[in-house]
Amino acid sequence: MIYLELFWSFFQIGLFSIGGGYAAMPLIQHQVVELHSWLTMTQFADIMTIAEMTPGPIAINSATFVGIQVGGIAGAVIATMGCVFPSCVIVLLLAFVYYHYKGLGIIQGILSGLRPAVVAMIASAGLSLLILALWGEGGQVSLGNLDWIAAAIFAVALLALRRWHPDPILVMASAGAAGVLFYTLFP
Secondary structure (H helix, E strand, C coil): CHHHHHHHHHHHHHHHCCCCHHHHHHHHHHHHHHHCCCCCHHHHHHHHHHHHHCCCCHHHHHHHHHHHHHHHHHHHHHHHHHHHHHHHHHHHHHHHHHHHHCCCHHHHHHHHHHHHHHHHHHHHHHHHHHHHHHHCCCCCCCHHHCCHHHHHHHHHHHHHHHHCCCCHHHHHHHHHHHHHHHHHHCC
């Protein structure tokens, strides 16, 4: 039964995650944390971090990681297949439609209407992860509960990314090293 639930959950995620992995984050969170309680919010954040750092699409990586956590190797294969299957079918259909009807205004209107919704989904996922990173799971959002080390690492990483555009891998490695250093010195 768990395999069917994994397939169905990630089938829905694969079907409705228009805009890529970041847009899929709130859908994944809803399925695995809120609906099925397979993971806690902290475990979800950890899996999203690992899925972002490993090569490949975030949604597929997270499907694999959640599947292995919930149902072992078979769960990983089934969740990944559930995530990928709708995309394969949709891409084939859309390629056919776009190739034949790309000049129609309605197609351009649909694409223009989807862009703001995708940005909103990405912002929603980012805000949830930011609150978790800075205030912890279930923490009250206030200055008294703010993790100042995490806030400083976030601010420096954001500033570096926006101002100097370094390699994101270098930023992640530096943030990880800073976390080890500061959380060891100031537990």
